[in-house]
Amino acid sequence: MYPAEFRYTKTHEWAKVEGDLARVGITNxxxxxxxxxxxxxxxxxxxxxxxxxxxxxxxxxxxxSDCYAPVSGEVVEVNGVLADKPExxxxxxxxxxxxxxxxxSDPAELGNLMDVAAYEKHCEEEAH
Amino acid sequence: xxMEELKKTPLYGNHLKYGGxxxxxxxxxxxxxxxxxxxxxxxxxxxxxxxxxxxxxELDIRxxxxxxxxxxxxxxxxxxxxxxxxxxxxxxxxxxxxxDDLLVYxxxxxxxxxxxxxxxxxxxxxxxxxxAGRFPGAKVENVxxxxxxxxxxxxxxxxxxxxxxxxxxxxxxxxxxAQDVEVxxxxxxxxxxxxxGEDGFEIFCSPEEAPGLWDTLLEEGDELGLWPxxxxxxxxxxxxxxxxxxxxxxxxxxxxxxxxxxxxVKFDKGDFVGREPLLEEKRTGLRKKxxxxxxxxxxxxxxxxxxxxxxEKVGYVTTGSYAPTxxxxxxxxxxxxxLAEVGTGLxxxxxxxxxxxxxxxxxxxxxxxx
Numbered sequence: 001m002y003p004a005e006f007r008y009t010k011t012h013e014w015a016k017v018e019g020d021l022a023r024v025g026i027t028n029x030x031x032x033x034x035x036x037x038x039x040x041x042x043x044x045x046x047x048x049x050x051x052x053x054x055x056x057x058x059x060x061x062x063x064x065s066d067c068y069a070p071v072s073g074e075v076v077e078v079n080g081v082l083a084d085k086p087e088x089x090x091x092x093x094x095x096x097x098x099x100x101x102x103x104x105s106d107p108a109e110l111g112n113l114m115d116v117a118a119y120e121k122h123c124e125e126e127a128h
Numbered sequence: 129x130x131m132e133e134l135k136k137t138p139l140y141g142n143h144l145k146y147g148g149x150x151x152x153x154x155x156x157x158x159x160x161x162x163x164x165x166x167x168x169x170x171x172x173x174x175x176x177x178x179x180x181x182x183x184x185x186e187l188d189i190r191x192x193x194x195x196x197x198x199x200x201x202x203x204x205x206x207x208x209x210x211x212x213x214x215x216x217x218x219x220x221x222x223x224x225x226x227x228d229d230l231l232v233y234x235x236x237x238x239x240x241x242x243x244x245x246x247x248x249x250x251x252x253x254x255x256x257x258x259x260a261g262r263f264p265g266a267k268v269e270n271v272x273x274x275x276x277x278x279x280x281x282x283x284x285x286x287x288x289x290x291x292x293x294x295x296x297x298x299x300x301x302x303x304x305x306a307q308d309v310e311v312x313x314x315x316x317x318x319x320x321x322x323x324x325g326e327d328g329f330e331i332f333c334s335p336e337e338a339p340g341l342w343d344t345l346l347e348e349g350d351e352l353g354l355w356p357x358x359x360x361x362x363x364x365x366x367x368x369x370x371x372x373x374x375x376x377x378x379x380x381x382x383x384x385x386x387x388x389x390x391x392x393v394k395f396d397k398g399d400f401v402g403r404e405p406l407l408e409e410k411r412t413g414l415r416k417k418x419x420x421x422x423x424x425x426x427x428x429x430x431x432x433x434x435x436x437x438x439x440e441k442v443g444y445v446t447t448g449s450y451a452p453t454x455x456x457x458x459x460x461x462x463x464x465x466x467l468a469e470v471g472t473g474l475x476x477x478x479x480x481x482x483x484x485x486x487x488x489x490x491x492x493x494x495x496x497x498x
Contacts, residue, residue: 059428
C-alpha cells in the first residue's frame with residue numbers, strides 16, 4: 001500500500017526523493033480520513049518552506065486540514081491539476097495526486113522522517 | 129467525550145453492520161457517511177437514501193387547550209392545521225429569538241406531536257412546560273425516547289415504500305401524514321416531509337422495531353438504488369435546498385425574520401411569544417439578513433468565517449460548503465439588509481484573505497417536479 005521508497009511524516013505527508021528534490025503529497029491514510037476532497041490550496045512556486053511548516057490546505061466536504069512540509073527548501077513546482085480536479089488526491093494520493101516539489105535546502109532533515117514500516121505502525125496506532 | 133459515553137439511537141447496531149463511520153453529533157453516536165458524502169448526496173438526488181434521524185426529539189401535547197398552547201408558543205398559525213396535516217414553525221423566546229424550529233403534526237382533535245431538534249430536547253421541553261403553566265388544559269409529555277425516526281428521501285422513495293405497505297402513499301400529500309400505516313409489518317406513522325429538498329417520507333415507529341424496519345427497507349430498496357446515508361450528505365442536501373439548521377442559521381439571539389422565516393410568523397393570529405419584539409423589528413428594520421452567497425474567487429466559506437465589504441467585516445457565514453449537485457462553492461450568511469440584494473459583491477475572509485463572493489438567490493437547488 002505505502003511505497004517503500006517514500007519517507008513519511010507523523011502528520012501523514014509523504015516525500016519522494018528525486019536527487020536534491022523532494023516530491024510531496026498526502027498519504028492514503030490522510031485522504032481516507034478526510035473523505036471527498038473538494039478544494040486544494042497550494043503555495044506559489046518560489047516560496048521557501050521549513051520542515052514542519054504548513055505549505056498548503058486540503059479541504060474535504062466536512063473538514064479543513066493543513067499540510068506540513070516534510071523537508072525545508074524552495075517550492076519549485078506545484079501540481080496545477082489539483083485546482084480543477086481535487087478528487088485526484090482521493091484517487092491516487094501517492095501518484096497523480098502529488099502536491100508540490102521542494103528543492104531541499106538540508107537533505108539531512110530526511111533523517112527526521114519515518115520509513116514505511118514505522119509509518120504503517122504509526123497509522124495503526126492512530127486508528128485505535 | 130469518548131465514543132462509549134455517547135448516546136446511541138436504536139439503529140446504532142445497524143450502522144456498524146453497514147459500515148457507517150461513526151462520529152459525535154451533539155452527543156449522539158451517528159454515522160457521518162457509509163460510502164462517501166458526495167456519492168451519497170448524488171444517490172439521494174437521483175434515487176433514494178435512508179437516514180437515521182432517531183436523535184430528533186418528540187413532544188406529545190394533548191388536551192382541550194393543546195391548540196391554545198401551540199398558538200401561544202409558536203409563531204405560525206396552528207388553527208388552520210387539519211388532522212393528519214403537518215406544519216413547520218419557529219418557536220421564539222420573549223425577545224423574539226428562536227428557541228427551536230420544529231414540525232407540528234396534528235394527530236387528533238386535541239392531540240399534537242412536535243418533532244424538535246436533538247440538541248434542543250431539554251430546552252424545548254422545559255420551555256413548552258413553562259408556557260403551559262397558562263394552559264392547564266394542555267398536557268405536555270417528552271416522548272423522545274419512545275420514538276424512532278427514519279427518513280427515506282429521494283425520487284424513488286414512494287416506489288420503495290409502496291413495496292412494503294398496502295397504504296396508498298400517493299394519497300399522502302406534501303406536509304401531510306398517515307397514522308397506523310403498516311410498513312413491513314411494523315406499525316408506523318408516515319409523513320411526506322424531509323430535509324433534503326427531494327420527495328420523501330419520514331417514518332416514525334417504536335425503538336424496538338426500528339432495526340428490523342431499517343434492514344427490510346434497505347433490502348427491498350436495493351433494486352431501486354436505496355443506500356444508507358449519513359449526516360454528511362444530510363447537511364449538504366439541506367444546505368443546497370437552503371433549509372435552515374438550528375444553531376447555524378438561527379439561534380436564541382436570531383429572530384425568524386432575520387433568518388428568512390418571516391412567512392412562518394403570523395402576526396394576525398393573536399398573541400404569541402415574541403410577537404412584540406418581532407413587530408418592533410419589522411417596523412424598524414432587520415438588524416441582519418440571511419442571504420445566499422456564491423464564491424467568485426477560489427475558496428470554500430465555512431461556518432463562522434467573516435463576510436467583508438471593501439475589507440471591513442459586515443457579517444458572517446452560517447453554513448458554507450461545496451455543493452455537489454450544483455458543483456459550486458456556496459454559503460448562507462448574515463449580512464446587513466442593505467447588502468442583501470442579489471448581485472451584491474462581497475468577500476469572505478478565508479485564512480486571512482478576502483475571497484470574492486456575490487449574493488445569489490436561494491434556494492440554491494430546487495427539484496424539477498415541484
